[in-house]
Amino acid sequence: MASCPFCYGTLLPTFSNGLQREKCGRCSALWFEGEALAKVMGGSATDALIARARGKHGQCKGCKEPLEYVPQCSKCGHAAPTCPHCGTAPLSVAVVHGIEVDVCPDCRGVALDKGELEHLQQEAEQERDGGLDLKPKLEPQNLQKPQCMTCKRKLKLEHAFVYDTRLYCGSCAPQGSAPYSVELARASPSLQPTVGTYLQGGGGWTAADPISYAIGWLFSSMLD
Template sequence: MSACPFCQTTMRSTFLGGLPREECGDCGAVWFEGEALSKVMGGSVSDALVRRAKGHPGICKGCKAKLQYVPSCPDCGAQAPTCPSCGHAPLPVVEALGVAVEVCSDCAGVALDPGELQQLQRAAETYRNEPLDVRPKVRLGVVQACTECKRGLKPKYGFVWEERLYCGSCAPDGSVPFSEELAKATPSEASSVPQTPGYKAGIREDATGSALTWLFSRVFGR
């Protein structure tokens, strides 16, 4: 058993819906091991999670201050969200479909507090049956320039990262070359309910595990 990433209380192990996890009986948080997520959803999903998380700040659960490279919050003194597997702190916050989750950028584990669990459930209900293209897209304005260095840039020569356009010199790790498809949202096969382990059509064996599997398969399973 491991310590809760948020309140450090010892968690209990559970296994429902094909996705093992640990739950905190004190604050209600849940922790999903990166190795387990990789087995259920594939290594590409874990790799995408780690790429997305690198360089992102964490968020203090006490005062909501942004945290970067510190084990505790400099504003309120609360311990930073910490990976129960490797001790990485603070856990970077990654947002997918409006759901903020803490992801360990070293071992790809995922932590959710009770508020994030509710966000996850709402997102699953809202988007599960809607057509949605989750490939990386870029919002092109009237003036087209690199997000980082601000130099003028024709999209066809640029790279896309988190809906922003970058030149080759400034492009973050994990960015992809621009293509016309990335500048518009089109329906894709992602509109159907994914038949991933932990979800059966019409049956919710475990709402949290099912919703998390659905979310990451939708957003990262390209």
């Protein structure tokens, strides 16, 4: 089993109707594999987060000292946040809406300590309580020259899928995509992108659990 990026406790797989993740049994930190994030959140959003994190310093979880190219903090001796997959240390810190997110630019994985997760959920819940329309909508301008957001292949609308107000082909459509319909085309765009708001589970469309919703909100904000 993999070790927690922050305290080296054991990461345990956590399954739900939402985004797959691993949780530390010691400090309750969460680790999201890059492949799972890209599959559910879409390549554009994950690329935006990686671009924001690349080249940034890490941060000591013990004393908050900036860390760069070191396996442990020279000030307090605390081990640097480390990728449980490839061992990169320290993880880079990307700041999104005031939330510090630890990211591995190589594996594209994301780690959140307990405090970061609580902050993220509070921000996401405020957006949800603000009355956002949580149904996937299609931006009208995407109908002018329909093409897949990922591979740029030209599309026939009857074969297209909609996710986060964008069109995808069947091969590139992220998990949770909805088949194109006239209703989606007629709907006005959401106030915010709807990445991660609804996920495709074994029993069909289900509302995302609170953590998946929060992660979806974080990634959707990367595309604003």
